[in-house]
Amino acid sequence: MNQDGLARASFVLRASVPALVAVMVVIFTSLPFAVPGISAGGVAFAACTVFYWALFRPEAMPPGAAFAIGLVQDLIGGGPIGAMALTLLALSMIVEAQRRAFAGKSLMLIWFGFILIALPVSLLFWLVLCLYQVALLDPRPVLAGYVLAVAMYPLVSEFHTLLRSRLLRL
């Protein structure tokens, strides 16, 4: 394999790490820990991950990856298949469309952007579930998940920044 091919293969491998990390966190947090709601933390982590990488390196979080992460969550969690897939896909789409607005901004501003974007996306998830169950469901758990994701974002962002610069060099 020539230099070009090796570089390409190396890039593909490194670019698939963020999505794989998100999938593993989702699977790991669905294990039966005695801590209730830990799987909500896993979903919040996945949402922050999709947001971060769709913003900074969309090659590492194409729409298909966001879709796949959501699909894994749906299949393990027992909820309607496609609900979280659709939600994370919508998140990645909105972020990629707004990339230019976020260019070069500080963490605080990006965090603020996350707060703004994640709210309608969470409500989309709630709406899809209401339609699926044909019932008006309590929005509080979804809002709690939103607040959790917002609170987690700076930490997750730091984690991914380290991952990106030190390990993956993307």
Added chain:
Amino acid sequence: MQLRRRSVQRVLAQGRAASPRLGVALLMGLALAFLVLSKVHEDKAGILRSAVSDLLVPAMSALSRPVETLNRIGDKAGQFWATYEENQRLRREVARLSQWRAAAYELERVNAALGAQLNIRAEGQPAFTTARVVADSGSPFVRTLLLGAGADAGIRRLQAAVSGEGLVGRVAEVGRRSSRLLLITDLNSRVPVLIQSSGQRAILTGDNSDLPRLEFLATGATVRSGDRIVTSGHGGVFPPGLAVGVVTSISDDGVRIRPFVDWGRLSHVTVVKFTAPEPLPPRRRSAELGAGL
């Protein structure tokens, strides 16, 4: 010739520029298709989910063992804090239960004697499988559990699942090596029950909260806080007599039941292989009635 080549190139270039959008639109369509199909064909969606959980369950089962150990260590640490109170409480409980045990032996003896007099046919003890809980529900809107055993272990859809404390739920989806339980607290769960003291029937309806409601009680039925709720066996899905919970509150909101099961400490459940007694075939029945007259 030149013109045609350039126009073909232009179309291809346009296609390539649009293809990310096309890809996203396709994915959106796929997600919506999944949602609609899984709503319309819930059994097919169950097969897909079971196939995926069959793949993941061996690894998750292996991972859930250290998690269970961690939970037990946390539990033991907590227990050390309250050892003295716990000891006192357990002593009182043992004293109370010893009285009940004596009463139970006596009742069993009387029951057997009466049953022999009436020549009642005893129902056989149902077979069961015990499975490890491999994953909790991932969503606040769906109360399910993933088990590390499936069709290979004899588990089938609609079988009831219990823990040492009481009824947990029933099997909703079955794969080869995994199965998914619908808990009694889930929005879609309906369990025919009765109030043990009075024998009045009702339906235990989940609403995704920790306290499911008792619905379809006959008007004028008397319910008191603290009444024990057990399965009635009607409908043929749940075996009769399984402990479910206690009435915890009666208000405008409805009659709320606190299930006996401690959801936070569920590491294994027992799936009961119960088959309801078959109804009589109609023709033979009328012939028998006619012969009796």
